[in-house]
Amino acid sequence: MLATSSMYPEPRLLMLGDTAVTVEFGAAIAPDIHARVLGFVCALEQAKRRGEFDGIVEWVPTFRSVTAYFDASVEDPLVEGDKLLALARRAQPRSQAGRRWRIPVCFEAGFAPDLESLARAKSLTPQVLVELMTASSFHVYMLGFVPGFPYLGGLPEACNAPRLATPRRAVPARSQAVAGGMCAVYPWDSPGGWHLLGRTPVRLFDVANPDSPALLRAGDDVQWQAIDGNTYTQLDRLAESGRLDRASLLVGEESTS
Structure with missing residues (x-):
C-alpha cells in the first residue's frame, strides 16, 4: 500500500551474505523515497562508467532500496558497501518526466x-x-x-x-x-x-x-x-x-x- 513518506535521515546499509549489500532509503512506498533510489542508481551508473566499483556485477532498484551484487574478486563486501553508502549520501534525488x-x-x-x-x-x-x-x-x-x-x-x-x-x-x-x-x-x-x-x-x-x-x-x-x-x-x-x-x-x- 502506498504510504506517507517515511524517509530515513541517512541511507542504511544492510549486508546480504558475502556477495551482496542493500542500500535502503526509507520505510514506505513514496515518490520522494523512490527519487532517492533513482538518484543513487544514476550516480552508481556514472561511477561504473568512470571505472569505479569494478567488483559490482549487477544492481537491482526496488521501491525504497537498491541491492548491489559482487563478483568473487571482492574480498570484503563491507568495505565496498561503505563506499556505496558514501555514494548514496552524496547522490541527489532524481525525478523523471519520461519515458x-x-x-x-x-x-x-x-x-x-x-x-x-x-x-x-x-x-x-x-x-x-x-x-x-x-x-x-x-x-x-x-x-x-x-x-x-x-x-x-x-x-x-x-x-x-x-x-x-x-x-x-x-x-x-x-x-x-x-x-x-x-x-x-x-x-x-x-x-x-x-x-x-x-x-x-x-x-x-x-x-x-x-x-x-x-x-x-x-x-x-x-x-x-x-x-x-x-x-x-x-x-x-x-x-x-x-x-x-x-x-x-x-x-x-x-x-x-
Whole structure:
C-alpha cells in the first residue's frame, strides 16, 4: 500500500551474505523515497562508467532500496558497501518526466474477469472504473515477481482493492491488474491474486530484444489507452509477429532533474 513518506535521515546499509549489500532509503512506498533510489542508481551508473566499483556485477532498484551484487574478486563486501553508502549520501534525488508510455488495454468482458465485480463493490459502473484507469498516470516503481512485471503507483483509490482471498492458479499473460494500492501487468501466464481489469496486446518482456527485453523500467510513467476487441486482435497479431514497434508507444522521452 502506498504510504506517507517515511524517509530515513541517512541511507542504511544492510549486508546480504558475502556477495551482496542493500542500500535502503526509507520505510514506505513514496515518490520522494523512490527519487532517492533513482538518484543513487544514476550516480552508481556514472561511477561504473568512470571505472569505479569494478567488483559490482549487477544492481537491482526496488521501491525504497537498491541491492548491489559482487563478483568473487571482492574480498570484503563491507568495505565496498561503505563506499556505496558514501555514494548514496552524496547522490541527489532524481525525478523523471519520461519515458512516458501510452499502452493499449482492452477492458471488454472477455479480457476483464474482475471489472464488473470490482465496479459493483465500489458502487461504480464498469465504464466509470475504466475512465478512472485511463485518465490516471501511473509511475513504475520497480520490476519484480516475474521478468518484466511492473509495480505501478498512482492507482486511484476508487479502483483499489485488497488481493483476492484465493489466488488464481492461472492468470493470462498481459493481464492488467490492481491490488493493494498498486497496478501491474502480468507479462507471462502465471498464478496471481490481483483483480484483473483488462488485457494489453503489448509484450512487456520480449526475448527478441536481448539488449532491453523488459519494455518498462523504474522511473517510467504509463497511461492506459482503452481499445476494443477488434483493435486488440489486430495489435496482438502485430506483436506476435514482431511488427509492433515499441517506439510507437512512447509519448515522451526521458528528462531528469
